[in-house]
Every structure is written in C-alpha cells, then in structure tokens.
Amino acid sequence: MDASTETLTKTRVTALPGDGIGPEVMAATLQILEAAKAPIEWEAAEAGAVCFNKGSVTGVPRETLDSIARNGLALKSPLETPVGFGGKSANVTLRKHFELYANIRPVRELPGVTTPFTGRGIDMVIVRENVEDVYAGIEHMQTTTVAQCLKLMTAPGCERIIRAAFALALAEQRKTVTTATKANIMKLTEGMMKRVSERVGLEFPEFRQEHIIIDNCAHQLVVAPEQFDVIVTSNMNGDIISDLAAGLVGGLGIAPSSNLGDHAAMFEAVHGSAPQIAGKGLANPTALLSAAIMLLRHISAFGVAEQIEQALFITLAEGKNLTGDLSPKGHGVGTAAFTEQVISNLGRSSNLPSRQYSRLALQAWPQLTAHTEPTTRELVGIDVFLESDMGSDEIGQALETLAQDSPFRLNGVSNRGVQVFPATGGQTFLVDHFAARFLFKHPITLDSSSANGQPEISYLVQRIGTRFAWMHIEKLQRFDGKDAFERPQGEG
Ligand code: NAP
Numbered sequence: 001m002d003a004s005t006e007t008l009t010k011t012r013v014t015a016l017p018g019d020g021i022g023p024e025v026m027a028a029t030l031q032i033l034e035a036a037k038a039p040i041e042w043e044a045a046e047a048g049a050v051c052f053n054k055g056s057v058t059g060v061p062r063e064t065l066d067s068i069a070r071n072g073l074a075l076k077s078p079l080e081t082p083v084g085f086g087g088k089s090a091n092v093t094l095r096k097h098f099e100l101y102a103n104i105r106p107v108r109e110l111p112g113v114t115t116p117f118t119g120r121g122i123d124m125v126i127v128r129e130n131v132e133d134v135y136a137g138i139e140h141m142q143t144t145t146v147a148q149c150l151k152l153m154t155a156p157g158c159e160r161i162i163r164a165a166f167a168l169a170l171a172e173q174r175k176t177v178t179t180a181t182k183a184n185i186m187k188l189t190e191g192m193m194k195r196v197s198e199r200v201g202l203e204f205p206e207f208r209q210e211h212i213i214i215d216n217c218a219h220q221l222v223v224a225p226e227q228f229d230v231i232v233t234s235n236m237n238g239d240i241i242s243d244l245a246a247g248l249v250g251g252l253g254i255a256p257s258s259n260l261g262d263h264a265a266m267f268e269a270v271h272g273s274a275p276q277i278a279g280k281g282l283a284n285p286t287a288l289l290s291a292a293i294m295l296l297r298h299i300s301a302f303g304v305a306e307q308i309e310q311a312l313f314i315t316l317a318e319g320k321n322l323t324g325d326l327s328p329k330g331h332g333v334g335t336a337a338f339t340e341q342v343i344s345n346l347g348r349s350s351n352l353p354s355r356q357y358s359r360l361a362l363q364a365w366p367q368l369t370a371h372t373e374p375t376t377r378e379l380v381g382i383d384v385f386l387e388s389d390m391g392s393d394e395i396g397q398a399l400e401t402l403a404q405d406s407p408f409r410l411n412g413v414s415n416r417g418v419q420v421f422p423a424t425g426g427q428t429f430l431v432d433h434f435a436a437r438f439l440f441k442h443p444i445t446l447d448s449s450s451a452n453g454q455p456e457i458s459y460l461v462q463r464i465g466t467r468f469a470w471m472h473i474e475k476l477q478r479f480d481g482k483d484a485f486e487r488p489q490g491e492g
C-alpha cells in the first residue's frame with residue numbers, strides 16, 4: 001500500500017529509551033518516523049539501569065509494565081544488565097512477563113554494507129523460541145562440584161513457535177521452513193520440536209519443509225547461507241545461530257528483532273548499550289530504525305514502513321553521511337547527520353526492493369491442535385540422584401541391598417549419563433553425583449484413583465536416605481506403552 005493512502009489512525013506504542021546509546025538511537029528513530037508521518041503516538045517509559053539505580057529490583061517498574069500491557073506494543077532501546085549485582089536482566093524480565101515467545105530476527109544483505117558474503121543474496125528470518133529451554137533459568141547446584149540446569153521444552157511451547165514460523169512464512173511469502181534441532185542427541189526435548197514441526201507442517205503443504213541438525217545448520221549458514229529462508233529453532237540454538245547469521249550481513253550493530261506474544265509485541269535492536277560511545281552522538285540508529293520498520297509492518301502500516309526502509313537502503317547504498325561503524329576510519333559522521341540523511345532520502349527508492357509483506361497473524365494457544373494426550377500412563381520406576389564419594393561398584397551393591405525387600409529392583413547406576421554399574425568397561429571420569437535407576441518389579445498404571453506408587457517410592461527413598469544423601473527423584477513413566485525417559489549411555 002502507498003504510504004499516502006494508509007489510514008491515519010494513530011496507534012499508541014510504549015517507547016523505552018533505555019541505557020547508554022539507547023536514548024540517542026531512540027531519538028533518531030522517532031525523528032525519522034515523525035518525518036515519515038508514521039501513524040504512532042508514543043508513550044515514554046523507563047526500564048534498565050536508570051531504574052536499577054533508583055533501587056528497582058527488576059529494572060522494570062510497575063508503570064512500565066502497565067504501559068506495555070495497555071498498549072500491547074513497545075519499541076525498546078538496549079537495557080544494561082548490571083554485572084555482579086541485582087537480579088535477572090530487565091530484557092529477560094520483559095520477555096517473560098509478557099510471554100513474548102517468538103523472537104523474530106530477519107537477516108538480509110543491506111546495500112552498501114560490505115561483508116565477505118556480499119552478493120550471495122542472503123535473505124532469511126530466524127524464528128527463535130524465546131522463553132523456554134535452558135533459558136527458563138532453572139538451575140541448582142547438585143553437589144558442591146556439580147551444577148544442573150533444566151532444559152524444559154513443552155508441547156504448547158514447540159507448537160506455538162512452529163506455527164509462528166509458518167505464519168511468518170505466509171506473511172512474507174517465503175518458500176521454505178527449516179526446523180533446526182539437536183534431536184539426534186536430546187530425543188525428548190529437541191526431538192519434541194522436530195516431531196511437532198512434522199505434525200504441524202502437514203497443515204502447510206505449500207511450503208518446502210526440512211529438518212536440519214543445529215550444528216550442521218551453523219556450518220551451512222557459513223558455507224551456503226543463501227539456501228535458508230525461514231529457520232525455526234529452540235531458545236539456545238536460536239540465540240547462537242541468530243548472532244552468527246547477523247554477522248554474515250554486517251553484524252549485531254545493524255540487526256533488528258521483534259519479540260512477539262499473544263498479547264504484546266516488543267521491537268528492539270539486537271545490539272547493547274555500547275557504553276564506550278554513549279553520549280558522544282556517534283551511535284548508528286540503523287538497528288533500532290529497522291526494528292521500528294518491523295513494528296510499522298506489525299501494525300499494518302506497510303506503506304510508511306517501505307518508505308522508511310527504502311530511505312535507509314538508499315542512504316546505506318550511496319554511502320553519504322554514514323556513522324563511523326559503517327565508514328572507512330575517520331570518515332564517519334554523527335548520529336544527527338546520518339538521521340538527517342535518511343530523512344532527506346524519504347520518498348526515494350533504492351535498487352533493493354522491499355519484500356512484500358502482509359499482516360503476521362499468530363495463533364493463540366487455545367487454537368493449537370498438535371498435542372494429544374496419551375490414553376495410558378504407567379509408572380515403571382524412579383531415578384534417584386545422590387551424592388557419594390564411594391566407588392561405583394560399592395554404591396551399586398549397597399543400593400541393591402537397600403532395595404532388596406522393596407517393590408523395586410536396581411537396574412543400574414550412572415554418572416553424568418553414563419552407566420557405571422554394572423560396569424561396562426568404559427573409562428568414565430567419576431564425579432560425586434550418581435543416578436540410581438530403580439524399576440518396579442510390577443509397573444503401576446497411573447490413574448486418579450490409586451496412590452500412584454507414592455508409598456512404594458517413599459519407602460525406597462527412606463531406605464536410601466539411611467546410607468546416602470539424595471538430591472532429587474525423577475519418575476520413569478511410559479506413555480501409551482512407550483518409554484517417556486532416556487536410557488543412560490552404555491545401558492545394555
Ligand atoms: P554492545 O553494547 O552491543 O556494544 C559492543 C560494541 O559494538 C560497541 O562498543 C560498539 O563498538 C558497537 N556498537 C553496538 N551498537 C552500536 C551502534 N548502534 N552504533 C555503533 N556501534 C555500535 O555490547 P556489550 O558491550 O557487550 O554490552 C553493553 C551493555 O548492553 C551490557 O550491559 C549488556 O548487558 C547490554 N545489552 C543489552 C541488550 C538489549 O537490551 N537487548 C543486548 C545486548 C547487550 P565500538 O566500541 O567499536 O564503537
């Protein structure tokens with residue numbers, strides 16, 4: 001749609017100027033959007049260092065949360081995370097508070113930004129799950145030397161990110177959706193994302209669909225990045241490959257992203273607050289401006305978005321008045337001159353056309369369908385994680401004795417996921433953290449009417465507690481006759 005024919009109804013958006021260079025790139029971005037008559041009314045709010053310094057524990061005050069909740073939309077500059085004090089990062093707090101589960105990172109070659117990959121035609125989007133996986137931050141020291149982080153992946157979490165990837169592919173008229181996982185190793189967590197993508201993918205036969213192991217994906221991103229169109233992946237995988245992909249087209253300094261949820265969306269630059277250049281008027285606002293362009297498309301202001309994008313493209317392509325990070329040494333200009341240059345180019349078109357976009361419509365959870373509950377659940381045993389300095393044979397024999405008059409039998413003992421009792425002949429380095437696997441002599445069918453193995457488990461754990469310090473217990477279940485747990489390496 002032509003910018004001049006678009007509706008002039010203004011959308012209210014929360015603007016977070018943030019820390020370091022944040023206020024400078026925010027001011028530049030708002031100036032360009034105002035010059036282009038973007039239909040947005042801004043509501044300023046605070047987050048980050050300025051709030052931590054005022055004593056806020058989270059770095060995100062109530063008024064800011066209320067503003068974003070009211071508007072459902074935010075444009076955010078970088079926020080500093082205090083190192084060595086304070087709680088969680090304010091960025092993570094915002095993502096989690098609003099359940100912004102889809103992190104969308106477009107990666108496209110920009111005119112005038114020369115890299116070793118220039119001319120390859122890189123134009124992809126990475127869709128990263130943004131709230132689950134090891135980033136749920138559920139960590140516990142198991143012993144004084146062994147740390148544990150839970151990698152939680154859920155069926156709804158996988159389904160909504162996979163659906164977000166297909167919704168994005170539809171909105172941007174893309175052709176291929178690649179699911180990147182480590183399902184070959186983590187068959188239950190990463191494997192869940194692969195299985196859900198295969199199931200949901202049946203609803204979208206118009207797209208070419210493929211699965212790639214994440215390490216090969218990283219390799220392919222460097223060897224032949226132009227092959228990718230939409231990549232969807234889990235949180236940590238996506239964190240790493242999206243930075244890698246940004247590096248292919250000019251780096252984090254020019255990369256934008258959006259964080260989408262069912263009730264709110266937040267748009268931001270990928271870079272941080274760059275304290276070294278803060279307050280000097282040198283920062284490049286390209287990343288935040290590109291995030292604002294994503295925001296405009298999100299509110300269906302496609303014409304204004306394209307107009308600003310083309311002004312940015314032509315500014316970069318002509319190479320006049322670029323900031324220091326994009327110029328030969330000594331030839332860069334400040335943020336203000338760059339901003340004026342983009343504004344003066346509004347209305348011009350570059351040689352790189354904007355993509356055709358339509359509204360990206362996410363499906364809310366109640367409409368999701370891929371997850372089906374199993375009809376039968378059995379409890380087949382438990383893993384008891386315990387701390388011990390004893391040798392594995394001694395531990396195994398002691399546990400066998402302790403289980404003797406219980407409804408369980410000891411199946412084996414493992415250390416860091418490798419079976420060490422009964423011995424396999426492997427040369428495992430032992431730490432003081434063992435997992436003892438006990439199987440029920442007669443598996444228990446789980447239903448709401450029985451005690452579901454509780455008395456039997458309590459009895460065994462109490463017996464184990466007489467000789468060992470145990471840390472936690474995991475139930476071993478079977479869903480519809482299929483093991484819902486993995487076997488340790490080396491188990492026969
Ligand atoms: P950074 O702020 O991205 O800065 C690294 C370097 O990149 C800067 O020193 C600067 O290089 C260059 N740079 C980044 N953005 C630029 C821009 N717009 N224009 C010109 N140059 C730019 O990374 P960091 O130093 O690791 O992190 C600093 C703080 O930002 C930390 O507190 C971190 O927690 C926070 N952070 C926040 C977010 C977020 O809010 N989403 C993301 C990442 C980091 P030169 O020094 O060579 O000029």
